[in-house]
Amino acid sequence: MIKSIKPALTAVALSVAMLSQGAVAAEEQFFPIPGYRVGPYGANGQSFYGGFIDYLTYVNLKEKGVNGVTLTHEECETEYNNAKGVECYERLKSKAAKSAGPIHTMSTGISYALIDKSAQDKLPLAMMGYGRTDAVDGSVFPYAFPLVTTYQMQASAIVKFIKEKNGGNLAGKKIVYLYHDSAYGKEAIIAMEAEASLNKFQLVQIPVAHPGNEQGAQWLKIRQEKPDFVVFWGWGVMNQTALKAAQKVGYPRDKMIGSWWTGSEEDVVPAGDAAKGYMAATWNVAGKDVPVIADIEKVVYGAGKGNLQDKSKIGTILYNRGVSAAVLSVEAIRKGQEKYGKGKALNGEQTRWALENLDITDARLKAIGATNLLPQIKTSCDNHEGSGKVKIQQWDGAKWVPVSDWIEGNKALIHPLFQASAKQYAKEKGITPRDCSKEK
């Protein structure tokens, strides 16, 4: 009896060992997500992180992950609060020790709080369109990536758009810069001042105190100033209040152009008809006619694995932005696997290299069904932004309609500002910048 049990037990033990070995061999690429779905800006986070996670699921379902590596994630709720953001990062970082995709916090404040920590822990921080913008200079900030565009390049691109609308000349014109009186709102001032000096237009700066739910005085001042355009750097309730106040003083909405934080459906729908004609910059387009967005709905939601409870959010600006962020993150994993081994998960250090060597062309975007969803991007050690392009879109009362092609900000004017700021930061922190000519 004992003799007959022994081989059976051995077989079971061997099978268990093989199964567990198999489980170890199945590679998983982990994405730590300190995000937000509740609190004051929860609605924005729901669409963004919904889109992000849906794309990870899509790649898993459609291609069985990246070269066989399954994409996994864990969310931690930050409520857009800096302290909670740091707490979430600390909680997730142990899980990210073996494999880590880029970390997207969707918060400038949390990004600032994590810049030094993430570099120490060798975990790459993605700050697409926000964050510490002088991190464009990767020689000083190896682990921080303000990918696609920055506040300053965006402001410069908006000025370029206005200039084109004015027959290529802004001399003698007056532009009001209406901004949220915070670090975010003040970031673009340096770019607006540089553009004003270059293009010889008059710049009038008008700050709005947080939260911006009362702007009567500011708009009466704008009415008195009679500007040719208002460049608008709002946030949250400030956006709808500004659109309503513009209506109240009779300022034309099609002369107002906002940053990408002012250009989602959530920013304009509550303002009703007051938002019609208003324009905003964006680094991704809205709509379901982008092939990958339509396919996500078919594949992921068809399989009952969608992340959103409210499917009507699919195709909105913020949902598509989440997908765009995931596209870049997954493409970085692919790029990293080319160097470190196909079918292997990347650790934070390897993902950092991949983010610094991205080269996503229009052909590649077409291949993954993301044509025109976002601009081409090519990063390097001295350019962690990789694009600097935005489109201008206009709200027609029901949807955002692109009214320009991709517009690149004035790199020659703006990037030296980043380099100067990064140099100052390196001096303060005692950092020796990397020699980018030796990085590959």
Next chain:
Amino acid sequence: MNFFFEVLIGGLLSGVMYALVALGFVMIYKASGVFNFAQGAMVYLAALSVVGCMEKGAPLWLAIILAFAIMTAFGIATEKFVLRKLVNQPPIALFMATIGLAFFIEGLAPMIFGSEPRALDIGIVDEPIAWFLDEWNMVISKFDLVAAAVASVLVATLALFFQYTRVGRALRAVADDHQAALSIGIPLQNIWAIVWGVAGFVALVAGMMWGARNGVQFALTFTALKALPVLILGGFTSVPGAIVGGLIIGASEKLAEIYIPPVMQDLFGGNFGGIEGWFPYVLALLFLLVRPEGLFGEKHIDRV
């Protein structure tokens, strides 16, 4: 000079909007001697209830009635589950309870009705009145005038209610001393349920006006920040004080925002705009030094 009056009138009308929120605080304070930290959250809940009911297919009038029912039920539940246990406790205990209540509402309301910002159309367009624009070149909004009219009616009704009704007198007795009021047979529980219901109604009016103006969203909870200096100035126990305080704060912050920054810029250089966030608080603090009980507040004298 025309511009000065335009800013002044605009400020006074904004002040009425602040007063609408401040009135809710006054209601609770008058009846229980407690500063209701949850008033901003109640404004949010009320406005969200209206748009939530409208999304389910209810017309505006029905949505308002349903939202009022929700706010009344909320008031009764607050009395039953939170306040009843705290009778005769120090005011700080009641204040702490309202802090908890604020966080509870801020979490629960979007869970029920959704957190995305939404428009609330009450049929009044926020556009300038053509006559003022043509004759005086002044921007005076139709919406702001309606808000002023609504606030006036509300204040008159509440003032009459407190002064001349049995319930109103009972409310004031309860505010003075819970135990003494109970000892002469005033039903404290009923009184508190009524006052929280009325505060819910005031929150509903404020929520609808602010929601129609800026959209219904979480930021409605921030309207409480605008009401605080109004209360300090007008007094925590005075209904007319809330209106007068609102007018003073509204007008002064707008005038300050326009006229102080250029002077500061000339003197010190740099950009000094965006002062309306803190200016009303400085004004209220200065006022506290002169008249701690506020313009219309009751002078509190303790005999030892």
